[in-house]
Amino acid sequence: MANKLNYIDLFAGAGGLSEGFKRAGLNPIAHVEIDKAAAYTLKTRTAYYYLKENNLYDKYVEYLKGEINRKELYELIPTELLDSVIDLGISNENNEVIFDKINRSLGNKEVDLIIGGPPCQAYSLVGRARSENNMKSDSRNYLYVQYAAYLEKYKPKMFVFENVLGLRSAGKGVYLNNMERLFNKKGYSIHIYTVKAENFGVLQKRRRLIIIGWKQDFVPNLPNLDSYNLGLTAPISDLFSDLPFLRAGEGKDKYTNYTAETNDYLGKSYIRNGIDILTQHIARPHSEQDKEIYRVAVEKWNTNKERLNYNDLAENLKTHNNITSFTDRFKVVAEDLNTSHTVVAHISKDGHYYIHPDIKQNRSISVREAARLQSFPDDFYFEGVKEGANRTAAFKQIGNAVPPLMAKKIADLLKTQLKL
Template identity: 35%
Template sequence: MFPIIDLFAGPGGLNEGFSSVKNDDGDYAFKTLASLEMDSFACQTLRLRATYRELVRTGSDLEPYFAYISGEKTWPETLRGDFKTAYTAAKQHVYRVELGEENRPEVDRHIALKLGPESQRGHWALIGGPPCQAYSLAGRSRRTGDETFASDHKHFLYREYLHILSKFRPTIFVMENVKGLLSSKNGDKSMFQTILADLTRLSSGARYEIRSLVVDADPDELEPSDFIIRSEEYGVPQKRHRVILLGIRSDVAHMIPRQVLTKADGAVTVRAALRGMPRLRAETSNRKPKIDQDWKAVQAKALQDVRAVEVTAKPDSAKNGSIAVAAYEAWVRESELALPVQNNPRAHMVSDLARYRVMAELADRIGKSPKYTDLPQSLHPEHRNIGKAGTPFTDRFRVQVWDSPATTVVSHISKDGHYYIHPDPSQARSFTVREAARLQSFPDNYFFEGPRTQQFHQVGNAVPPLLSKQIGELVAGMLQKLKD
C-alpha cells in the first residue's frame, strides 16, 4: 500500500476517493498515515470514516456503524467491541492541528513519525490543498479595497504546504484549489505563476514536474486554464470546477508517462443523483395561521400566472451518460440503509415555501432556473429592489433543474438555501444535507458529524469523492510503475 498524508483534510472527500482504490490484486492501493485538519467537527467525521474503513478492511460487523449513523444507537452504545478497536486504530491517523508557522515544528515531528525513517520510506503521496477563502472570487470581490487582504495569512498558507513538500519530498502530490486561484493577485504578482514557480523548484532543492490531469501536453506548454477540472465531465452530478495540480518529483518523472483522466460518456444529472430519495416537505418556521392563509392565496395566484407563461422551447438537457450513471449509482448507494441518513429538510418561512414552489414549477416548464425577477410581482419581498440592474439579490434564488448536473455546492450552502431549491415543486424546499452530499458524490454511508450547519459546511468543502477516486487510480498506477 502506498502511504498518503492528507493536508487540510476537511471531511475527507479527497481521501475517500484515494482510500477506495484497489490494485490489480484486489488490495487497497493506499493507506492514509495522517489527515491534518483544524476543524473539530471535520476531524470527528474523519475519525468516524476511518473507523468505517477499518471495519470494512478487517471484515468486522458493520451493524453498530449503521445503527449509529441512523440514530438508533448513541455513541457510548456504539463504542464497544470491534467498533471500539477499529475506532482506537483509526483515531491515530487524524491529527487536529492548525497548520501555520507557529505549529510547524510539531507538525513536522508528527509527519516524520508517521512516515518513518527517511532511509526506509518508499514512494508516497501528499494530497490536499491550502484553503481557498483568500483566493476565492467571491471572497475577493467582497474584500476589494481591504488593506488587510494582501497580508491575510490564509493567502500564505500554501507556504506551509510548500514547506512540507520541501522537507518531506513526496513522490507525487495532488493539490486542489478554487478556480479563483488562477486570476488571484498578490500585489502585482499572479498568485498562480508564483505558486507554479515555487512548486517547480523548492527551497530545499527538490524539484517537481507539474502536470495537468486533463490536458495531455508538455508541462512547459500548459496554460493556467489547463489545470481546471470540470467535475461534471467525470461522472459527478455537479458543475464544480476546480484547479488541481499533479506534481511528480523530477528524479522519477521521466519514468512516468503522461496520463490524463478519462471523460465519462455523458452527464449524471440531478434527476439521476436524486433517484430513490424520499419525497419530503419542509417544516415552516413561522406558524401564524393568518400569515399561512395569506401566503396560500398569494401562491395560488402566482402558480396560475406561472402556468399561463408560454414556453417556446426548452434548452437541450445534458446528454445522459448511461455508463456514468451506473458507475455513480454503484458508488453512492448503500443497501444496508433502509432510509437515507442526514436527510431532514430545513424549516422555511411560509413566504419562501411559496417562492420555492412557484420557481420550481417555472423551472420545470422552461428547463432552466428562472431568475427571481421572472416571479410574479406578488412573490417579491416588498423591501427589496428586485429588478434594479445589478441587484445581486435577483440571483439569490436558484432551482437545481432535473436534467442537468447541479451548480457548485458551496461551503456556505447552509446560509444560501435559496440557491439549492429542490426541482420538485410539490416538495417546495431546499436541499437536505444528504441530497447535497449526493451532488458531491459522497457515498450514502458517509456520515458528517456536528450540527446541521457544520454538516453542510463539510459537504460543500470537499473534493467530490468519485472524482478523487479517478485521480487516485491514476496516481496509484503511476506509483506502481516506479515499483515494477
C-alpha cells in the same frame, strides 16, 4: 500495509479527496484539518474503514442506526488510528507538533504522495468580490508556503493540489507564479489542469484546478485530466429517485429507509453501496415567503425552462435591496438536467440557490441530497462538534469538499506513476 502507497492529506476538510484515494487502494497516514467538525467526520470515516476491513461492519451500521453513540464507536477503533486525524491548523507555530504526530503514524514507512488544497476563499472570485481589499491581506493566500514545507519534510514522489479556478487570476497571477517557483525550489515540477467534475461522473458543473507535482528526478507519464471523460451520466432525477418525500423542516438524522430500489447511476457512482440505511436526509425549515418564492422558481422552470430572476418577483416577495447582482439567488436543482450548478459552502447559510425540483416538497435540498450531488456515498456520515443532527456543519463540509468520485478516478490514473 507495506505494499500499499501511502499518502498524507493536508487541509483535508471532510475528506472528499481522501475518500477517492482510499477507495483507489492507497493508505492514508494522516489527515490534517483545523475545523473540529470536519475532523470528527474524518475520524468517523476512519472508523468506517477500520471496521469494514476487520469484518466488524455491523458495528458501523449500529452507529448509523443510532444504536451506539460516537464515543462508543470510537472505543472500537485503535487509538493510533483516531490520532492520525490531526485537528490543528497548519502553521509555523503548529508544524513541529503536526510533524511529530505524522511521524508516529508513519513509523518506518515512506510518504509516496501528499494531497490536499488550502482553503479556497482567498482565491475565489466570489470571495474576492465580497472583500473590501480583494482579500489581499488574507493570510490564506500564503498557505501554499506551508504546503511546500511538508513537501520538503516528507519528499513524496508526487503531490496533488486542488483549488478553485480563481487561483489563476488571484493577485493577477502572482500567487500561482510564486507557487510554481516555490515548488520548483523544493525540487518539484508541476502541471496545472482545469477539470470538470461532470467528466468524472459527478452530476454537478464544478470547475477546479488540479495541480500535479512530481519530483524532478523522474518524469511521469501524466494523464490528460483536462480532456478526461468517464462517460458516466444521468439526469438529476436518478440521483434523488429513491429518497423519501420531505417537506421543509422534516427529516431524520439517524435513520430512515429508502423508498425505491437503487438504479444504474447510484450503483456505478458508489452512492448506493449495499446498505439500506439512509442518514442525514434532513431538510431545513423555510418561511412562508421563501416557500412561495420556491414555488415560483419551480413553476418557471417546469413551464418554460427558465431561471428565476430576482427582479421578476412580485414586490411583496422581495426582501433584498441589491437588485443588480446575484439576481439568480433563487435557483432550482433541475431534475431533467444531467448536472446541477456548483454546490458551495454558502449552502450552510441558506438553501435558496438549491431548491428541490419537486414543487410538492417545496423546500431546499437536504443534507443527503447535497452530499449525493458531490458524489459522497450514502454511508458517509458528516459530523458536528457536538454529536447529533448538525445540518449547518454538514452543509459547510459538503460545499467545501472535493467530489470523491472525481478524486477516485484521479487516484486511479496516478497509481501507475507512483509505482514507477
